[in-house]
Every structure is written in structure tokens, then in C-alpha cells.
Amino acid sequence: MVVYDTVLVRYGELSTKGKNRNIFIRKLLDNIKSSLKDLEKLEYRYTRDRIYIKINGEDSKEIEERLKNVFGISSFSFTCKINSDIEEIKKITLELVKNLETSTFKVITKRQDKTFELNSDNVNRATAGNILANTNHKVDVHNPNIRINIEIQKENTYITSNKIEGAKGYPTGVNGKVLLLLSGGIDSPLAAYYIMKRGIEVEAVHFASPPYTSKQSFDKVVELARIVSKYQGKMKIHVVNFTDLQMEIYARCDESYAITIMRRMMYRIAEKLALKRNCLAIATGENVGQVASQTLESLAVINEVIKMPVIRPLITFDKIDIINMSRMIGTYETSILPYEDCCTIFTPKNPVTKPKSTKAVYYEKNIDYDTLIDNSIENIETVLVLPNEVKDEYL
Numbered sequence: 001m002v003v004y005d006t007v008l009v010r011y012g013e014l015s016t017k018g019k020n021r022n023i024f025i026r027k028l029l030d031n032i033k034s035s036l037k038d039l040e041k042l043e044y045r046y047t048r049d050r051i052y053i054k055i056n057g058e059d060s061k062e063i064e065e066r067l068k069n070v071f072g073i074s075s076f077s078f079t080c081k082i083n084s085d086i087e088e089i090k091k092i093t094l095e096l097v098k099n100l101e102t103s104t105f106k107v108i109t110k111r112q113d114k115t116f117e118l119n120s121d122n123v124n125r126a127t128a129g130n131i132l133a134n135t136n137h138k139v140d141v142h143n144p145n146i147r148i149n150i151e152i153q154k155e156n157t158y159i160t161s162n163k164i165e166g167a168k169g170y171p172t173g174v175n176g177k178v179l180l181l182l183s184g185g186i187d188s189p190l191a192a193y194y195i196m197k198r199g200i201e202v203e204a205v206h207f208a209s210p211p212y213t214s215k216q217s218f219d220k221v222v223e224l225a226r227i228v229s230k231y232q233g234k235m236k237i238h239v240v241n242f243t244d245l246q247m248e249i250y251a252r253c254d255e256s257y258a259i260t261i262m263r264r265m266m267y268r269i270a271e272k273l274a275l276k277r278n279c280l281a282i283a284t285g286e287n288v289g290q291v292a293s294q295t296l297e298s299l300a301v302i303n304e305v306i307k308m309p310v311i312r313p314l315i316t317f318d319k320i321d322i323i324n325m326s327r328m329i330g331t332y333e334t335s336i337l338p339y340e341d342c343c344t345i346f347t348p349k350n351p352v353t354k355p356k357s358t359k360a361v362y363y364e365k366n367i368d369y370d371t372l373i374d375n376s377i378e379n380i381e382t383v384l385v386l387p388n389e390v391k392d393e394y395l
């Protein structure tokens with residue numbers, strides 16, 4: 001029986017990144033370590049092309065499940081680490097297939113150590129010849145059932161017949177940080193996933209309006225953050241108390257403009273907080289045409305109150321694709337729990353679908369919003385969410 005003792009991790013798009021490569025690999029290694037943190041016996045090593053994780057008896061299934069969620073990995077394999085010695089390579093590759101049902105196979109050798117006594121072709125020939133001589137397996141170079149991969153390095157060689165697809169993308173954090181407006185809906189948690197996948201770290205801001213919004217509605221947002229936090233290791237949620245500002249809006253603005261103005265306030269707060277948190281952009285789960293506040297006219301009037309770029313990963317997605325993807329990342333079932341949100345409790349009967357900037361500015365003149373915004377930022381509470389737990393933390 002061949003024992004897989006080392007995980008070999010391959011990088012994807014990283015290879016195109018020239019001189020940033022080292023930074024990317026270190027970040028990927030950090031992210032992998034933080035996702036496997038509680039598996040304390042693991043040992044890590046990296047080279048230009050690969051990360052190697054020595055398993056030391058930790059649970060392989062658990063390692064597999066977690067590595068699948070780490071962005072920047074193109075694929076990974078559970079391998080058997082041996083000495084770079086052709087006789088040993090022949091012995092282990094044979095053991096790997098000896099007890100399998102008769103089938104077709106192909107040997108694929110990568111010789112990173114060019115000083116190794118045989119070139120890749122000759123290693124392929126030697127090992128395949130040995131298998132043909134000792135089993136009933138047949139070679140099929142085009143469509144084999146078993147692929148035996150051999151990676152030869154200076155001292156050690158890694159042998160495997162499995163390959164697991166990684167999450168692709170870039171290691172989260174190599175491309176800066178954004179502040180995501182996170183609601184309890186379906187869209188914004190999925191937006192978080194896509195942003196993280198591009199290598200951008202996500203911090204979240206959530207607007208709550210207690211006592212109009214409940215503890216359950218807040219817990220739901222924390223749970224959504226917890227689910228997506230597994231794609232970047234951890235996530236901060238900055239919770240803004242939005243009640244005073246929202247009450248002022250409803251008391252002093254025309255009802256049809258309440259949503260537009262509320263969203264302009266959210267954007268203003270988000271931009272200020274983003275600057276404070278070193279975020280380079282803000283992000284939302286907005287999607288053209290879904291609701292009144294998401295027409296192009298509306299987005300323009302909301303967007304004009306800030307200078308910072310706004311990333312909207314789902315802007316053109318179909319709802320059905322959003323639902324399917326949110327099922328895939330594991331947030332859908334939580335998102336559809338029926339708790340109220342600060343947007344839903346004060347929903348006006350007839351929100352404008354084509355708001356005018358001049359009118360929004362006119363209504364806002366009735367509110368001393370600068371003071372209210374500064375107050376709400378001063379009173380932000382921050383929660384640190386980890387994939388397996390939640391911690392309170394204050395700014």
C-alpha cells in the first residue's frame with residue numbers, strides 16, 4: 001500500500017505574474033496556513049512552483065475540503081514522497097497500480113532537477129515498462145483511466161495518481177482590500193466571493209437599524225459573513241447603527257426619494273470608513289434592474305456622492321445564475337431566511353425608479369447629515385468572523 005504523506009499544491013494564474021511571484025506565493029502560503037490552522041501537525045515548504053504540505057497523520061479529507069476553497073490554487077494532489085532514485089520510483093509507481101482492477105494508464109514525468117540521471121521520457125519508459133512487465137494494465141497515452149504523475153526534484157520525488165481541482169483565481173489579499181456593503185440578502189455575500197477570488201481582501205460594513213431590525217437579522221448577516229470568510233480565512237464586519245439617520249430621512253424627505261437618499265447615505269458612510277480602513281474601493285451586490293434603486297438612473301444618482309470606485313461583481317448577472325452560485329458557495333439557505341433588513345422596514349410605497357440628482361440634493365438639505373454620519377462612524381462596532389467562530393472586537 002502506498003501511503004500519501006505530502007500534499008503538493010500547484011499555482012494557477014500566478015505563473016503569469018513575473019516579479020510579483022514571490023509576494024503571491026507567500027500570500028498563498030499564509031492563506032493556506034490560516035485555513036488549515038487547527039491542523040497543528042502539518043509542515044509547510046515552498047519552491048517557485050509548488051507548495052508542499054507534510055500531512056503527519058492529520059485528516060486528509062479535511063485538508064482536501066479546506067484547500068478546495070483557497071483561491072490561487074490551480075490544483076493539488078496527495079502524493080507519496082520518496083528519494084529521487086529511479087529504482088525507488090519504479091517500485092512505488094508499481095505499488096500504486098498493482099492492486100487496481102486491470103485498466104489503462106499513462107506515466108507523466110516532470111523533471112525539475114535537470115541533473116537527474118534520466119530525462120523525463122526515459123523515466124516514463126522505465127516506469128511504464130516495469131508496470132507492463134508486472135501487471136495486466138495497458139498503456140493509453142490519449143485517454144488513460146489512471147494517470148501516474150512523477151515530479152522529480154533534487155532530493156525528493158513526488159508520486160501520485162490523483163489530482164483535485166483548486167478554486168483558481170488569485171490568493172486573497174495580493175490585490176488590495178475593499179469595503180463591501182453586506183446585507184442579509186443573496187447578492188452581497190456572493191459579491192464577496194467573486195471579489196475574494198480576484199485576490200482582493202474583503203472587509204464588510206453592515207447597516208443595522210435597531211430596534212426596527214432584530215438580533216436575528218443581525219445574526220443572519222454574521223452567519224453569511226462566516227460562510228464566506230472561509231474563502232479568505234477571516235473577515236471583519238463593521239456594524240453601523242443607522243437608526244437615527246434613517247429616521248431623519250423618513251421624517252424630512254419625500255417618501256418616494258427615501259430609498260435613494262438612504263443609499264446615498266450608505267455610500268457616504270462606506271467611503272469614509274473605507275478611507276479609514278485603507279480600502280481602495282467599495283463594493284456592493286447591486287444588479288441592474290432588480291429593484292427600483294438599481295436602475296442605471298438610480299445607480300448614477302447614488303454613485304455621485306462619492307469619489308471612490310465602486311465594484312459591483314454581479315451587475316449584469318441573471319437572478320437564476322446568482323441563485324445557483326450562491327447555492328454553490330453555501331450562502332443561499334441562510335440568505336433566504338425571512339428576517340427584515342434596514343431597507344425593508346421603511347420601504348416606501350412608490351419609490352422613484354428614475355431619481356433626479358437635483359431633487360435628491362434638495363431633500364437632503366433638510367438633514368444635518370454630516371453630523372449624523374460622523375456619529376455613526378464613531379460608534380461603529382466591529383466583529384471579527386472566522387470560518388469556525390465569531391469574535392467581538394472594537395475599533
Ligand code: ATP
Nearest residue numbers: 181182183185186187188205206207284285286342
Ligand atoms: P442583496 O441580496 O445583497 O441584499 P438586493 O437585491 O436585496 O441585494 P438591495 O437591498 O437594494 O438589493 O441592496 C443592494 C446592495 O446594497 C446590496 O447588495 C448590498 O451591497 C447593499 N446593502 C443593502 N442593504 C444593506 C445593509 N443593511 N447593510 C449593508 N449593505 C446593504
Ligand code: MG
Nearest residue numbers: 183185341343
Ligand atoms: Mg437586500
